[in-house]
Amino acid sequence: MTSVDSTQIQLVRRPTGWPSAEDFRTATVSYGELTPGQVRVRNEFISVDPYMRGRMNDAKSYVPPFELGETMTGGAIGRVVESTDDDVPVGAVVLHQLGWRDIAQDDAEKFRVVPELPGAPLSLYLGVLGLTGLTAYVGLTRIAPVRQGDTVFISGAAGAVGTAAGQVARLLGAARVIGSAGSPEKVDLLTTKYGYDAAFNYKDAPVAEQLAAAAPQGIDVYFDNVGADHLEAALGTLNRDGRVAMCGAIAAYNSDEPVPGPKNMVKIIQQGLSLRGFTLGDHMDLAPEFNQRMAQWFGQGKIAYDETVVDGIDHAVDAFLDMMRGANTGKMVVRTA
Template sequence: MDNKKQQILLAERPKGTPDEHTFQFVEADIKQPEEGEVLIQTLYVSVDPYMRGRMIDAPSYVAPFELNAVIDGGVIGKVIASKSNQLEIGDIVIGGYGWQTHYTASEDEVRKVDKEIAPISTHLGILGMTGLTAYFGLLDIGRPKEGETVVISGAAGAVGSVVGQIAKIKGAYVVGIAGSDEKNRYLSDELQFDATINYKTTTNLANDIAKACPNGVDVYFDNVGGDISDAVHANLNKFARIPVCGAISSYNLEGEDIGPRIQTTLIKKSALMQGFTLGDYADRFPEGSKALAQWLQQGKLQYQETIKEGFENIPDAFLDLFKGNNTGKLLVKIAEQ
C-alpha cells in the first residue's frame, strides 16, 4: 500500500442532472491511526437517491453536502490497522464516511458487522438502511391488512423490492410499478408480486392500475412522485395510506415540481399521506433489524444487488440511479474482502 488514498469531492452543486463537473477526484495522504482509532479500507460504497437532495444547498431532512468535501454516504470497509481495543485487523465495519478508498476512523464512528449472517454487502442493503426504510415506512405508515392491495412505485428498486416482499409476508395483494419488462419479470417470478405494470410502455397508467387493482388501492408506497403517483392517486380507496419515501422523479428537475394538487383527493378518500425518513425511527432500529434478519434467514426475503466495480465508477453508478438502470440495491465494489 502506498501512503495515498483516493477521494471524490462535491466540486459544484448541480442544477438539474449531475454531470462530470459535479464531482472532483483528488488524492490525499492516509493518516495512520492513533490511540482509539482504526484505518479502514473501503470495500463497498452505497449510492442512493437521497444523496441527490444533499447536493443542493437547501433545507432538507439531512444537512447538505459541503462543497469541496468528500461526499458522505454509507460504506462497508475492512480494518487494516488498529490502535483500538474494540476493533481488530480483519474486522468488517459499516460507517458513513463516504466516497474514499481509505478512512481513519475513531472506533466509535463505525460499527462492526456480523460476517456470518449474510454477505457483508447486505448491511448496506436489505439488512441496513434500505431494508429498515421499507420496514418502517410500510408497517408504521402503510399498515397493510391481510387482503388489502399495496401498490409500490420504484418497485424493483432497493427499497421497493423489500416493501413488496414484506407486504406479501403480511398477506397483502401486491402490485409493482417499474420501468422494464425484465424488472417486472423479476418482481413476478422471483418475488411473487401479484401484478406488475411497466410505466414506460403503458398508454394509460391510471387505467392499467385500475385493472391491476380490482379492489382499488389501500396502501401506496411512493418512491417516485410525479405523474406516476398522480395515476396511483386516481385509484385510492377510502381510508388509503400513502407512505411517501422518495420523489426521484423530481430530484433532477430544474424548475418546480408541478402537478395536480392532492387536497381534494385526500378529502374525498379520507386518505393519509405521510413523508418519512429513516432517522425518524432511530429508536426502533433493533426491532426492524431483528425482523429483517429473521425473514432473510427463513427465506421469506430475497434481495438483488447491482454491483459495479471500481472507485472511479462511483459517479456513473450514482447517475444510473436516475436512469432506472438498476434492480435492487446499487453498490460499488472498491476492493476484495
C-alpha cells in the same frame, strides 16, 4: 502504524438538473498515523442512493448538503486494517457512513461492528439487510401500516427500496402487491422473483390507467418512491382510509422546474386518506425490531435480492449517474476492494 493514501470522490460543482461527471473530481487524501481511539478501514463496498442527489443542492433539508471541495459521505462497509481501539479490532467488519472513498479513517465510534452472515455478501448490509430494508420496514409498519388482506402499490418497485418493500408487504400480510417499473425486464422480475401479483411498465401508458386495471378493487396502501403521476394515480385508486408512505420523489430530483403536484388532492378528503412523509433518521428506534425480523426472514429463505455491482472507486460517479437513470436492478453498490 503507517500513513496511507485514500482515493476519494468530491463534489466540485452543484448540479443544475441532471448531474454530470464534471460536477465531481477524484482526489487523493493522505491519512497520517492513527491517534488513540481511531481505526482505519479498507472499504469493500460503498452505496450510491437517490437521496444523495438532494444533498448536492445548497438547500436546507433533513441532512446537510455536501460541501464543495470536500469528500462526500454515504453508506459503506469494510474491514478494519489498523486500530487503536479494542472494541473495533483489526479484521472486524464495520458498517459506517464514510463512503465515496476506498479507505476511511476516523474515531472508532463512527464505525459499527457487524457479523458476517453465512451465504450473504457484505454488500447486503447496504441493501436489504441495512438502511434500505429498514426504510421499507418503517414505511410499511409505522408510516402506512399494512393490515392483513391489504392491496399494496409500490412505485419504483424494481429499485433497492422497492424490491424490499414488496417482500416486506407480503410478509406483513398483504393479500395483493402491485408494482411499477421502467422496463419489461424489470416488470417480469417483479412477478417472477419478488412475488408481486401484478406489475406494469409506467412508460407503456398513463400510470392511472395501468394502476386501475391492476387493482380493480382499489388499493389500501401506497409506498411512494416516485411522486408526480404515480402519486396522482394512487390518490385516485386508494380505498377509504387508505394510507400513503411518502418515501421519495425521484421524478422531481433532477428537474429544473417545480414538478406539478397531483390534480386530485380532493380525494384525500373524500376518501379519508392519510399521507405521511418520512425520513429514516426519525425512526431508528425500529432498527432492533427490523434487524431481528429481517434476520429471521433471511435465514428462512424468504428474502430475495438483486444487486447491481460496479467495480472501482474511480467508477463511483458512473454508478451514481446510472442509478439515477434507473439502470440498476435492486441495490446499486460500488465494489472498492
